[in-house]
Amino acid sequence: QKEVEQNSGPLSVPEGAIASLNCTYSDRGSQSFFWYRQYSGKSPELIMSIYSNGDKEDGRFTAQLNKASQYVSLLIRDSQPSDSATYLCAVGASGGSYIPTFGRGTSLIVHP
Amino acid sequence: GAVVSQHPSRVICKSGTSVKIECRSLDFQATTMFWYRQFPKKSLMLMATSNEGSKATYEQGVEKDKFLINHASLTLSTLTVTSAHPEDSSFYICSARVYLNSDTQYFGPGTRLTVL
Numbered sequence: 001q002k003e004v005e006q007n008s009g010p011l012s013v014p015e016g017a018i019a020s021l022n023c024t025y026s027d028r029g030s031q032s033f034f035w036y037r038q039y040s041g042k043s044p045e046l047i048m049s050i051y052s053n054g055d056k057e058d059g060r061f062t063a064q065l066n067k068a069s070q071y072v073s074l075l076i077r078d079s080q081p082s083d084s085a086t087y088l089c090a091v092g093a094s095g096g097s098y099i100p101t102f103g104r105g106t107s108l109i110v111h112p
Numbered sequence: 113g114a115v116v117s118q119h120p121s122r123v124i125c126k127s128g129t130s131v132k133i134e135c136r137s138l139d140f141q142a143t144t145m146f147w148y149r150q151f152p153k154k155s156l157m158l159m160a161t162s163n164e165g166s167k168a169t170y171e172q173g174v175e176k177d178k179f180l181i182n183h184a185s186l187t188l189s190t191l192t193v194t195s196a197h198p199e200d201s202s203f204y205i206c207s208a209r210v211y212l213n214s215d216t217q218y219f220g221p222g223t224r225l226t227v228l
Binding site for chain 2: 032034036041042043044045046049088092098099100102103104105
């Protein structure tokens with residue numbers, strides 16, 4: 001059973017701070033990792049994908065991957081109230097099957 | 113990114129009726145689409161994987177006779193909830209697998225189904 005674990009939160013940060021969202025996974029052979037943002041009542045929206053160890057930056061978002069520790073994180077710099085949402089971590093399956101496994105998501109609240 | 117549409121966005125129906133939800137890839141061809149269900153404040157639950165021209169692969173515990181999936185073309189997959197009951201009320205979301213710079217899936221906007 002492939003598992004993707006996220007702290008459900010809520011994670012509350014003040015506006016302008018860095019929000020750090022974490023995700024661990026069980027499938028050691030996974031090669032693809034994704035972060036989605038989901039606003040209440042809406043469908044998930046892809047924010048970032050990462051495939052190699054290290055950091056990947058896109059605007060205010062930075063994804064960090066450590067395959068040895070089976071850990072992937074998302075940093076949001078200069079957090080804004082509009083970043084308040086649930087963030088889903090998804091991990092691609094190993095062994096040729098594409099179907100990713102989603103975590104339960106972390107609720108982020110950015111307060112003014 | 114790739115655009116995926118869903119129709120209808122919201123549907124209310126009586127118990128016992130069937131409801132069809134359409135999922136379309138607008139600017140690309142999708143050989144693989146996925147159907148998810150999400151209850152309030154719960155995680156996404158993969159229901160089935162839909163491959164163009166072949167039978168859908170259902171996840172364990174999902175009734176294939178109740179949730180009929182058809183993927184007749186490279187841009188359209190449909191989910192039909194047959195003989196819907198109140199417990200089928202949920203948020204149904206499709207996604208399409210697409211390879212742009214990498215192998216990724218993009219979600220449609222979802223369909224909120226309410227069965228009275």
